[in-house]
Amino acid sequence: MNEDSYVKLARVLDTLPNGFPATADGIELRLLKKIFDPDEAELFCRLKLYFETSEQISQRTGISADELVEKLEVMKNKGQILGIDVAGIKLYRMVPWAFGIYELQMSRIDREMAEMCEQYENAFGKQFFENSPPLMQVIPVETEIAGKHQVLPHERVSTIIENSKSFMYIDCICKKEKALLGKPCDRPVQVCTVYAPIEGMFDDYPFGTSMTKKEAYDLLQRTEEHALVHLTWNIQNGHYFICNCCGCCCGVLRGINEMGFDASQVVNSYYYARIDPDACTACGLCADERCQVNAIEPAEESYTVISEKCIGCGLCVTACPAGAISLIRKPEEQIQTPPEDEMQWYELRAKMRGVDISRFT
Numbered sequence: 001m002n003e004d005s006y007v008k009l010a011r012v013l014d015t016l017p018n019g020f021p022a023t024a025d026g027i028e029l030r031l032l033k034k035i036f037d038p039d040e041a042e043l044f045c046r047l048k049l050y051f052e053t054s055e056q057i058s059q060r061t062g063i064s065a066d067e068l069v070e071k072l073e074v075m076k077n078k079g080q081i082l083g084i085d086v087a088g089i090k091l092y093r094m095v096p097w098a099f100g101i102y103e104l105q106m107s108r109i110d111r112e113m114a115e116m117c118e119q120y121e122n123a124f125g126k127q128f129f130e131n132s133p134p135l136m137q138v139i140p141v142e143t144e145i146a147g148k149h150q151v152l153p154h155e156r157v158s159t160i161i162e163n164s165k166s167f168m169y170i171d172c173i174c175k176k177e178k179a180l181l182g183k184p185c186d187r188p189v190q191v192c193t194v195y196a197p198i199e200g201m202f203d204d205y206p207f208g209t210s211m212t213k214k215e216a217y218d219l220l221q222r223t224e225e226h227a228l229v230h231l232t233w234n235i236q237n238g239h240y241f242i243c244n245c246c247g248c249c250c251g252v253l254r255g256i257n258e259m260g261f262d263a264s265q266v267v268n269s270y271y272y273a274r275i276d277p278d279a280c281t282a283c284g285l286c287a288d289e290r291c292q293v294n295a296i297e298p299a300e301e302s303y304t305v306i307s308e309k310c311i312g313c314g315l316c317v318t319a320c321p322a323g324a325i326s327l328i329r330k331p332e333e334q335i336q337t338p339p340e341d342e343m344q345w346y347e348l349r350a351k352m353r354g355v356d357i358s359r360f361t
Helices: 002-015 027-035 038-044 053-059 065-077 097-101 111-130 157-162 173-180 213-225 286-290 315-317 342-353
Strands: 082-086 089-094 136-138 166-169 192-196 209-211 229-233 239-243 271-275 297-300 303-307 323-327
Touching: 002 027, 002 038, 027 111, 038 065, 053 089, 065 082, 065 089, 082 111, 082 297, 097 111, 111 173, 166 213, 192 213, 209 213, 213 229, 213 239, 271 303, 286 297, 286 315, 315 323
Parallel strands: none
Antiparallel strands: 082 089, 136 229, 166 192, 166 209, 192 239, 229 239, 271 323, 297 303
16 A cells, blocks of 8 residues: 555656656655655545645545544645645645755755665656746846836846735745755745745744845845846746746756756746947956856856846846846746736646646636
8 A cells, every 4th residue: 555655646646747757766756755655645535636625525425524633734834835824714725845845855855865866866857857837937036127027027136025914934944954954045944934924824834034124125135136136936926936046956947057947937927138349348257256157258368148048037237236137138038927916827737737626626
């Protein structure tokens, strides 16, 4: 029964749009055994991609509601599923491997799990980045687009914050994994932020630290100072997280830096940087300290941007002492409009991968 439970769970996760590919050595099954008990694996497979109460899950599955309440809370606290409390009503749903179970292992990841995740990264990343739409979109430094470009709401960090009433920050799971592997990052770790449209959502959450709206803005300002890229879900509405990422640890940006994928396959972006060679003093700050995807290289007497590698984050622009760099909006024909919301993203991704997610939606 145990082995069948994990094989079943792996197949369910690979049927979800984000994917969870099988490997020859079965590292993905060993990961699941590390995270789930057999009964938890079985219950996960009976959940949906949308929130339900324990009573709704009970009616649909025939499992006792009293039994479900205890099990679902345990699974939420273990980071196996997503659970929220809305005005005293507890809701639960399944989540993909990434963005999902992997990120929710913050309080449980140890050296063994970190080694497993790193080993699985190549197999997962290949499938993950070869399919579209991308999971993440880049939100550029807002000071570099405000008043200079016609910007849609989903392209602004401030839209996500202003649409929220609860704010939380957590450690970056990618940085924690790298530290456990003996390769710690020299940038801040408590840089991932989560948002909700309901007040008090994170007051009693099993991990993370609540913060105010002002603290959310302050944290994002600090991440820009440390040259971290703002990444969020590649959708137009319903954002609930902003990751602030470095090129050495982030599983997404490593798709560009280490796996060799084009930037457009890895993230959706709306801008690219351009350096004025006449104004550039060739100090190298943009390339050496700011760019997280190695998209800037020296030219004859200045630096230049490799446009196909640039993700348009704006971090180089804000730090240029000569003011030689500007953020240019891509031509409209090169801009990919994100899916309307999370569910449409799932549907489009499922269609691209040729998987049927109807039993989970």
